[in-house]
Amino acid sequence: MQYLYGSGEAAAISRQAWSALTFYVGEVLQGKDRRSVVLAEGASLDAPKFVPCAGKPPAAVFDVDETVLLNQGFEYDDLTGAPHRDFDDRWAHWEKTGIHAVSPTPGAKEAIDALHRMGVMVIFNTNRNAFNAEPTEQAIDEAGLGPARHGETLFLAGDDKTGSLKDARRWRIADHYCVIAMGGDQLGDFSDLFNEASNVPARRALTALPGVAPLWGRGWFVLPNPVYGSGLQGGAGDIFPADKQWHDPATAPKGGH
Template structure:
């Protein structure tokens, strides 16, 4: 009798373990867990490192092939986050707490000035500066992040990491007015970014279809004047999935994400 009772107990435990192992993950955790996977790719995948090296190598080739400067001084406009600074530790920190991006925690992170550089970035910008090209850092970090941002850039010795070459977000997240400001005094020979809006206002707050159409329209610029860095963690592509709104609950975000995926 005791032997039969033991067998029955083991059977029940096995069934319970099986149900636990196959339990469907709550939908509201999909976005947060996705940040862990994208951060793992950014931090640990040699393929990600290779993509960054490839982007900056291509950028260098384009600079080498520029004709002699005439007229206005030449300039490169570059984004900062996930273009040459790695903020994946912030995404991991948030995800481990079950959270996505928050302005206050982001500001606390950038104030630490601890973001590392992406492979190939620093040597490229030093090379371009040595060629007499001015570097302008155009970012949608906020004004309260200026001091921490400059400390981070200066920590690694990025060229021209000074107030007048750091253009932060003021009244709009669109970078077009800042690009035009630089264009008044400089010949912009290259733009670098991880987000399509880093290159043209054609991509500001657009739908997925509009973004894809914009890429087709500017096809000739990619790999020459436009150098794109990979970012699977966040960006305009994610905003487009959420219809350029930040008013969704985590569960609603998950529904929007799933709804647009191809399956069979």
């Protein structure tokens, strides 16, 4: 929390990502070959195929929480409130009543304003709850990032039967738009296929596959989030490969008789 919500370093990384995204979209719009960055149904990460773009207007698709909005109010309550509270109930209350306790991520408003000026439709694909669509619309709009309209420029968990999976919603958006850029703070904001990895090293390795590695910073843009999410997994043996584990010889047990 100190890093994401308080540090200049996190703010700089966020601005860097939004600046790069804006520049990239400008490049794409000036070129002749617009390509979707939404993986087509049935595609794989090692053999990626993308939704066709012909004749569709351009769009950019973004996650909401810790991508375009910082949930400072919720995280403050999480840090200072009573422990062991039910997350789902708290989050539902937050969506409904925390409208004014959020801020745009650094650089988000400037980037989204620029996308609108360039004629790019901005669409939000989030796992916030469909039953709280109205306050989520209000939170996004009052932060200056809208318009957010449920079913048009805002897609939510509960809009279909896939729960927290986002691919079905991405395909629905891509039926009508050429999605030239996406932003998120979790790998699932780009493809649900990332979350099918069997372990922590395998999930990390998926980001380097030749078919998708060039998309980072060239269509897919990641915002920092060390506070929560699917990236926070694994113990020491999962995170550090065996050939990279080191122990200070000075602290090694001494031989004895």
